[in-house]
Amino acid sequence: MPTRERIRHDLAVRRTTVERVSWLTDTMVRVTVLGESLRGFSAPGPNDHVKLFFPDPESGVLTTPEITAEGLKRPTDGLILSRDFTPLNFRENGSNGLPELDIDFVIHGDDAPATSFASHAHAGQELGIAGPRGSKLVPEGISRAVLIADETALPAYTRWLRLLPPEVKVTPIVQIQDDETEDYLTDEHRSRGTLEVLYREDGPGQLIEAVRSLGSIEDDTYVWAAGEANELVEVRRHFRRDLGLSKDQVEVEGYWKRGIVNLDHHAPLDPSDPD
Template identity: 35%
Template sequence: MDRPVAERVRHELKFRLAEVVRAERITPHMARITFTDPSFAEFPSLSYDDHVKIFISPEGGDPALPVLGPNGVEWPAGAPRPEGRDYTPRSFDKQKRELVIDFVLHEGGLAAEWAAHAKLGDRVGIGGPRGSFVVRNDLDFYVLIGDETALPAIGRRIEELPARTKVEALVEVAEAGERQTFTTKAYLSITWVDRSKGASLINAAKEMALPPGRGYIFIAGEGSTSTALREHFVDQGHDPDLIKAAGYWRRGEADFDDGHAH
């Protein structure tokens, strides 16, 4: 019996208070924040689209953190409950105990507003990841499709794929200044879809010709777009078990919590 192409690995749910050690603006609308905490020595992040929950205090300062009790997640009595948002670990260095998270900067988002002004010493709560969806690296090709919100997952996947792996990426950004560069040993072909020029991800994806062979398609970004593109590739005859489509946000909701982590 063939091994499954993808496997879900469960992790023990833990909550940490992590401190900012670097805050950078890698493009005009993307902030890269590096966090550290001694407990990161036991932090699990096995997959490029893992999700953690970032907890930000609504009143500033350190957020309260929950604990796992007999009835599940329990919050300290009397403490203001922080807001939580799901984010993808862009990279993780276990030796340095450093977790990197990229934040798309936009108006109306609590976490985006926090990231735009983050400074050394600021602290947030981090919960998870609860699990990792691990895709084997023994297919003929990989296709990665998404908008800015998917770039952390797409960038991490590009950089982690082994040498001579064929990967095609299609990424929608607001304008040319939001493009990123990646260091990879894989055979990468990347196409940038520029919204400022009237281009759209869904149209560009539907014009794609998939490489020959057996490949895995990862789609993430706006919910209805991800759903439509999954249906498109299934209609084209691609094995639905070799497609993952995730909705990271919904059109019209500035601070949509995708619920991937917990």
């Protein structure tokens, strides 16, 4: 049965500066931040996440929380806008010898804090970063990994591919909006297994159909899926209930949910079936 080691990290809140902005597709943008405060940053788990703190969109002032014995304490004054994101690439020695961190954003076309920041990000702008508080390393004792991701989970999917041992067979399923979003996928994403790409614009039901077509799952296979919470409820039920896989073998994460602002991805994906 697969096992995943957990690592705890000292909590740190880092103030960084945008170094460059790179549009990867019409709806995905990479923001690279740097700063001495990133020295020693560590995120060894494939689906680690950090909390980003965005400047006030009107004043441009960045307010970050304080670290207390209980965790992060938000000040009573100053607007704090935050969201959880996957840190993609970290370079201890980047531009001018300073540490750099790449973070990829999906532009949803609304005025949410993350979308607003990423859509108008520019060099010199500040960004606060806290975490990760902990990491779950890639599973040990597996010969195969089933990886399922939508646009918001593509950075984590990228990290899974990089961190899994080369001898582990990968079965990847990616669901995206349309073929323009597919430009994000590089040779790196297609190098492990036969990548199945689903287009959301082709209609509902494709994801669960692709999942069911996988057939039985062996004991030495680990399943990770992340994306829109509603679509993943049925996916999780299939693996956990229909196939009877244990919670140690399956991790399904709702990174966002239609109609919900700032979804708590730590909450149960399916409240009626929290285990």
